[in-house]
Amino acid sequence: MLPLPRFDFADPTDLAELVRLAGEPGARLVSGGTDLLPSMKHRLFAPTRLVSTMRVPELRQVEPLPEGGLSLGAAVTLREVAAMPVVQRDYPALAKAARTVATPTIQAMGTIGGNVMLDTRCRYYNQPAGWRVALGGCLKCEGPVCHVAPKGKGCYAAHSADTVPVMMLLDVSVVFATAHGERHVPIRELYGVDGRTWLQVPGGSVLVRLEVPPPGAPIAYRKLRARGAIDYPQLLTAVQHIHDTWRCVVSAVGPAPLRLEATSPPELVEAAMAEVQPLTTHLASPAWRKKLVRVELARAMAELGIG
């Protein structure tokens, strides 16, 4: 058995109380727990208190935005997102992406906010404690070297959240609550280049809601994975064509999803091939994943009827 390390638990019903508890030393937010609890069982984290978001009404709310678009509470489950008629009608790529996360059961547990805040992943990091200790750990946890890039000082653990590439093309605004009021962060600016410090907001920041602007041009979304269920992505691509611009996001290849733009489909593919550098963070070979960048982008463009 993999017991959880011991911790205290709080499930406030008030947003101000949630923010206060989340700011206390040793506290950690938990929503569906589908990312956090397996990692705690693997001793990647040992918070002294878990603070659940699931009973705070603001985080469970879904409502239209005054200027058009949709506000999605952070603790709305992926299954709820995918099933909403308004999401299916206005943001079908988001519904599709939510339905590719893990399995239907995990989609019924995991939340959209938890997906945005998902930890970066690596084959040397997401392992049981004994496995990691035998290897001497790595830079992201308890060790002196990175096994992916041993000469470097950085961590390249991969952003693996399935819904984020689509939300980047939708220009979603991520709303955090702090003790001093609300802070809006464009989702394209939320992630940074190191797998340890990829979130560009302070620890303990409470994601309250995602503001999705009114729908624009269609988006094609694709997920590459070993099996049709359960598996985290080996490569994520999302593509959109607006007037003279072709935009894409390529993810699961580093700590931040890569956002690229070009003035023609071939240029977009070449830009991606120049930028994307898969590493040994996954079991699948980097060379194969690199080849699949071209293939997946072409398939995504074919789905949009371009390219």
Next chain:
Amino acid sequence: MPTDRILSFTVNGEPVRLLVEPAQTLLEVLRGPLRLTGTKHGCDVGDCGACTVLVDGAPRLSCITLAVGCEGARVETIEGVATPAGPDPIQAAFDHHVAAQCGYCTPGFVMTLRHLFAENPTANEAELREALGSNLCRCTGYTKILTAAREAQAIYAGKS
């Protein structure tokens, strides 16, 4: 020191009150103090679906569900599926088609299918396969499970 909590919820319709530690999972509480060992303990980290139960009608992996988070909830496990009149049609179909070999995955599959047929009784083949993607089986190769699921679905449809 973490503070224990009194948890009140219902399990298969019976009200239950017991003291739990925040770090206890629903799976540990079901299999431990409640002695409901029908729910299986597989991977323990959310990969396999052997520990699937229903909480307020929705499927949950009990190995990564905190028991303290189930305050006031309605939990259904494999022990609550059969009635005095006999097994549920899903269980009968699994038996009939030998869809269980070692049987370790079976309670999880049955709970997943209970939820699917309650929510979407007319699930088509693609929806059935998508739902079964939540559960792993190392023995059967899934064909017999799919056959049993289709038969159970037909029996459910005939009953309603």
